[in-house]
Amino acid sequence: SPSTNPTAAPTPANPNLILATTTSTQDSGLLDILIPLFQEKTGYVVQTVAVGTGAALKMGEEGNADVLLVHAPASEKTLMENGFGKDRFLVMHNDFVIVGPADDPAGIKGTADVVEAFNKLASSGQTFISRGDDSGTDKMEKSLWVKTGVDPSGQAWYLESGQGMGATLTLASEKSAYTLTDRATFLANQANLQLSILFEGVPALLNVYHVITVNPDKWPLVNYEGAMAFANFMTSAETQVVIGQFGMDKYGQPLFFPDADKTDADLGLN
Amino acid sequence: MDLIKTIFSDPEVWQITILSLKLSGLGTLISLLIGLPLGTLLALGKFPGRSFFMSIVNAGMGLPPVVVGLMIALLLWRSGPLGSLRLIYTPSAIVIAQTVISAPVVTGLTAAALQQLNPRLRMQLMGLGANTIQVVGWLWWEARLSLLAALMAGFGSVISEVGASMMVGGNIRYQTRVLTTAIVLETGKGQFDFAIALSVWLLLLTFIINMTLTWIQQRGVRS
Amino acid sequence: MDLIKTIFSDPEVWQITILSLKLSGLGTLISLLIGLPLGTLLALGKFPGRSFFMSIVNAGMGLPPVVVGLMIALLLWRSGPLGSLRLIYTPSAIVIAQTVISAPVVTGLTAAALQQLNPRLRMQLMGLGANTIQVVGWLWWEARLSLLAALMAGFGSVISEVGASMMVGGNIRYQTRVLTTAIVLETGKGQFDFAIALSVWLLLLTFIINMTLTWIQQRGVRS
Amino acid sequence: MSTVLEIRDLQIRRGKNIMVEVDHLVVEQGEVLAIIGPNGAGKSSLLLAVALLLKPARGSILFNGFKITNNSDTQYRRHLGLVLQEPLLLDTSVFENVAAGLRFRHTPRPEIQLRTETWLKRLGIEHLRQRPARKLSGGEAQRVSLARAFALQPDLLLLDEPFSALDAPTRLRLLDDLHDILSETDTTTLFITHDLKEASNLGDSMAVILNGKLHQCGTPDEIYSNPKDDDVRAFLGLAAN
Amino acid sequence: MSTVLEIRDLQIRRGKNIMVEVDHLVVEQGEVLAIIGPNGAGKSSLLLAVALLLKPARGSILFNGFKITNNSDTQYRRHLGLVLQEPLLLDTSVFENVAAGLRFRHTPRPEIQLRTETWLKRLGIEHLRQRPARKLSGGEAQRVSLARAFALQPDLLLLDEPFSALDAPTRLRLLDDLHDILSETDTTTLFITHDLKEASNLGDSMAVILNGKLHQCGTPDEIYSNPKDDDVRAFLGLAAN
Numbered sequence A: 001s002p003s004t005n006p007t008a009a010p011t012p013a014n015p016n017l018i019l020a021t022t023t024s025t026q027d028s029g030l031l032d033i034l035i036p037l038f039q040e041k042t043g044y045v046v047q048t049v050a051v052g053t054g055a056a057l058k059m060g061e062e063g064n065a066d067v068l069l070v071h072a073p074a075s076e077k078t079l080m081e082n083g084f085g086k087d088r089f090l091v092m093h094n095d096f097v098i099v100g101p102a103d104d105p106a107g108i109k110g111t112a113d114v115v116e117a118f119n120k121l122a123s124s125g126q127t128f129i130s131r132g133d134d135s136g137t138d139k140m141e142k143s144l145w146v147k148t149g150v151d152p153s154g155q156a157w158y159l160e161s162g163q164g165m166g167a168t169l170t171l172a173s174e175k176s177a178y179t180l181t182d183r184a185t186f187l188a189n190q191a192n193l194q195l196s197i198l199f200e201g202v203p204a205l206l207n208v209y210h211v212i213t214v215n216p217d218k219w220p221l222v223n224y225e226g227a228m229a230f231a232n233f234m235t236s237a238e239t240q241v242v243i244g245q246f247g248m249d250k251y252g253q254p255l256f257f258p259d260a261d262k263t264d265a266d267l268g269l270n
Numbered sequence B, C: 001m002d003l004i005k006t007i008f009s010d011p012e013v014w015q016i017t018i019l020s021l022k023l024s025g026l027g028t029l030i031s032l033l034i035g036l037p038l039g040t041l042l043a044l045g046k047f048p049g050r051s052f053f054m055s056i057v058n059a060g061m062g063l064p065p066v067v068v069g070l071m072i073a074l075l076l077w078r079s080g081p082l083g084s085l086r087l088i089y090t091p092s093a094i095v096i097a098q099t100v101i102s103a104p105v106v107t108g109l110t111a112a113a114l115q116q117l118n119p120r121l122r123m124q125l126m127g128l129g130a131n132t133i134q135v136v137g138w139l140w141w142e143a144r145l146s147l148l149a150a151l152m153a154g155f156g157s158v159i160s161e162v163g164a165s166m167m168v169g170g171n172i173r174y175q176t177r178v179l180t181t182a183i184v185l186e187t188g189k190g191q192f193d194f195a196i197a198l199s200v201w202l203l204l205l206t207f208i209i210n211m212t213l214t215w216i217q218q219r220g221v222r223s
Numbered sequence D, E: 001m002s003t004v005l006e007i008r009d010l011q012i013r014r015g016k017n018i019m020v021e022v023d024h025l026v027v028e029q030g031e032v033l034a035i036i037g038p039n040g041a042g043k044s045s046l047l048l049a050v051a052l053l054l055k056p057a058r059g060s061i062l063f064n065g066f067k068i069t070n071n072s073d074t075q076y077r078r079h080l081g082l083v084l085q086e087p088l089l090l091d092t093s094v095f096e097n098v099a100a101g102l103r104f105r106h107t108p109r110p111e112i113q114l115r116t117e118t119w120l121k122r123l124g125i126e127h128l129r130q131r132p133a134r135k136l137s138g139g140e141a142q143r144v145s146l147a148r149a150f151a152l153q154p155d156l157l158l159l160d161e162p163f164s165a166l167d168a169p170t171r172l173r174l175l176d177d178l179h180d181i182l183s184e185t186d187t188t189t190l191f192i193t194h195d196l197k198e199a200s201n202l203g204d205s206m207a208v209i210l211n212g213k214l215h216q217c218g219t220p221d222e223i224y225s226n227p228k229d230d231d232v233r234a235f236l237g238l239a240a241n
């Protein structure tokens, strides 16, 4: 590696870079590893702002961030189509799982298909906690309900927490309820929870992360060089290795799977 | 403009508003019921450790809502000692947390206000045959300007607080979502316009309430 | 126990602690520099709209940190009118937000404290030949108990606040992460033990600072 | 005639120092005792101690033969009418100030009305009835303070320089009035004054306090004709013999 | 002899009512004017207006020939020594209370020390030097208030019932002292008193204020021998003729 020596770090013309990302990425601890590496390598000073997915996208849309790391493919598409994002790179994925009380009163364990699992949840009347915050997770959940044909909103068994994943998991645990979560956050919180993974491992439940650079044509103040440097860093072979190994020591399994060499289509996204 | 219309025609906004006012009102009331007597005791009583206790109360004015939220959640979670009460994620839990936050404010400011009074006034009242309650009643009256300020500060700390309500209330839609937690949610969603509209609405409510209290307060100014 | 050791041996905790104290101290100081004169003016001045302005200030005691955070972010974001100052996600932004939160508290409580004084005292001071500054200085001295309580309430609102620091500071590691935002982060990560340890540490700091102020305050009690 | 107030071996400290010492002092039913002495002698402190508003370091105070303790303080104080040296009025109307003590005793409303009005009139402040007490002249405030005590029809009146701010004609009239009222109602009274003439005119007896010590107690005649020591003589302005 | 203070067509309101009206009043250099009148007549209000602490509704006050306005108020007040009816002491030591006015004027330290000590001694409170002012007896507090005004060596002394709480011997001594000091230093003085004897002894002239109006002004002899109307006569306790 040619430029790991900090004294030799290059100094970019505009070193300040604002990265808007979602709380779940920050809460997993991955960024605590990656950001220092990036700063050391490139000389940029990153201001990582962890907010809700919606807010992160909005920050991109209004030019208040230079680069985004998000996981809401549908909304990302809109952002790109409206010209607010310039480039979009596939970085990594993990997956969503359905968690709930270990005795699984709704009986979703062993169902073959996620839509069936959701149908069972709806018909069982067991409490389900939705994040209801327009986050990537929330959007995934909503899209699944659409596929079931059930409109859960306003139902007595359907609670909207309006909070981040960690808090929502705690809420679900306290209420002995089901919820949809990304695997990383669940693993990080597992010790405090009385919840088990009851449904997992289908392609429909992939949680895909992209890096998006904000379009400097729309917002001239945006640090596009920095954004590209970050995108390149995230998709570089070295970084991809780091991502693939993150979490192995603590959980015995990786929290994210590197995807820079793949395309959206490979992951079943259209 | 459109947004304002949207807000007021949205029944959910009204439900959240009413819940916010109910919970904050209750929290302030309980803080008052605790803080007024306790502050009075600290100001007028003579007992060992008074000054130390006063420090605790004053330090309590800086209780971070998130810390309060976390502590109370630890108590109320199923795994906690009071888990069997099943209070977590209920409006009651919010009221408890808000009381913990604002009671020290009311207590500390009450104590300071009463200590500021001329100590001979208390003698004069006792000399007129007032019993303890009557003495305290009149001293409250004499310190009413500062006590109303204490009330406003207490109410302010409760209506504006979000960390604790979020944590122990859970921000559950239709159940424990209040104005501040709704604002946080909308902000997180990137719905800045809606968040601002809710903020303005919350500020307006606070302003109306504190304007009423200020009006009461300022009628009592000595000139 | 182990956790306490971990905390104190972690240089990052120290960095966060020192930043928190620096920013909160600065925020409180600026609030004092604004609130003390402004509260004095509101209490002693006679001008049209005084009472209305007083309402605004008192309502300001209930400014929700999240709202303040959102408003200031809207100003300081690149898309906002002050975006070119490049203050967003800097410690300065946090100080600005904290000042906006605590200045009304200090102002409102200062005004109430001074209005509570015997108005003839002011006459007596003027009669002794005191100019305005000298009059005000002595009135502050006479109201010192309540003013110190105001200071503590102001500091308390600043050190405990999280919503605004999060929003305008961004909770950026080594740059704008303060104790309260760190607690939120650790809570979000499910690291409750660490979050609690940080909470206790924050409470301890607040307690020590307000105990010192209480000690100063209580030396001045008339008996 | 019975003893209303008896003070035994009283010692009052303020701060570290012994401020007042009274070995023995007896006040009989209906007696008017004038307390005189220089500034800082301890007159007000003695009065406060009698009203149980200062805790004595030592000694006892007997009221109608019973030793008063902190337990019975409010009950005891409801037998008193107290006028302090500065008229500390409550921040309400003049009427409510005068009525305050009666309200504390849960006196029936019409009775409160009657007594308050009577004393407002007697002290020439009935036109100030609705005035906020903070908007009074010095003399008016003192009158309110006096009315407030008299309206209680107390068994024991404690007055601390109650006429110092009154104008000359009022003072003369009130002294006359008071003499009649007190003997009519047989009210035991302790009053502090700096006016030696007032003391000997109104007082059945006089107590001379110098430097925290009760030097002499007796009828005005006794004291003037036979002052106990040079200090008393000097204070009364009598030539040394 | 020059005119120090001249009041023209003065009208003071408190609330809605006209409280004091003085058509014309002149005080010459070195003159000691005693202001007398019943409670609530408006004496204190007049004094406050002269000190520019109450804004008159109408009229003007001239000091050494210059009309005083709100713009020059602090400068003007630094010529004054003011003792209000209640001794409003600052919550600090007795010494600092007496020194306060001098400190406001940035008087040099040694001078402050000297003058303060002088007046503490003259008023017999030098032993209270370090005492917190809130721990004083009524008379002691009044002495501090007096020392505070005298230490300023003012051109114009304004005293509102300054001796009401002093004990008899001190009062007599101080009145004697004061007479000498005032004529020695040629200090123009307005003082309010309820003691008619005091007024005619200390005052070169007297002003009788009744019900908010200046009824008569002149030397004590003039007023006593030739009271202007029945009201003045009645107030002075003279038989109607």
Ligand SMILES: Nc1ncnc2c1ncn2[C@@H]1O[C@H](COP(=O)(O)OP(=O)(O)OP(=O)(O)O)[C@@H](O)[C@H]1O
Residues within 6 Å of the ligand: B223, D134, D135, D136, D137, D138, D139, D140, D165, D167, E014, E015, E019, E037, E038, E039, E040, E041, E042, E043, E044, E045, E046, E085
């Ligand atoms: N703050 C006030 N607001 C309205 N009226 C007042 C105020 N203070 C005093 N007054 C009234 O003004 C009148 C004059 O008061 P002032 O204090 O000048 O009387 P005074 O002659 O000094 O009487 P005293 O001998 O009792 O001191 C009185 O009737 C009094 O009730």
Ligand SMILES: Nc1ncnc2c1ncn2[C@@H]1O[C@H](COP(=O)(O)OP(=O)(O)OP(=O)(O)O)[C@@H](O)[C@H]1O
Residues within 6 Å of the ligand: C223, D014, D015, D019, D037, D038, D039, D040, D041, D042, D043, D044, D045, D046, D085, E134, E135, E136, E137, E138, E139, E140, E165, E167
């Ligand atoms: N709060 C206090 N703490 C300590 N000492 C005090 C306090 N109040 C008064 N003293 C002192 O106690 C002594 C007695 O005071 P007291 O008020 O009884 O005097 P007094 O005889 O009423 O005098 P005066 O005629 O001036 O009213 C004085 O020397 C005074 O300085």
Ligand SMILES: [Mg+2]
Residues within 6 Å of the ligand: D043, D044, D045, D085, D160, E137, E138, E139
């Ligand atoms: Mg006294």
Ligand SMILES: [Mg+2]
Residues within 6 Å of the ligand: D137, D138, D139, E043, E044, E045, E085, E160
């Ligand atoms: Mg007066």
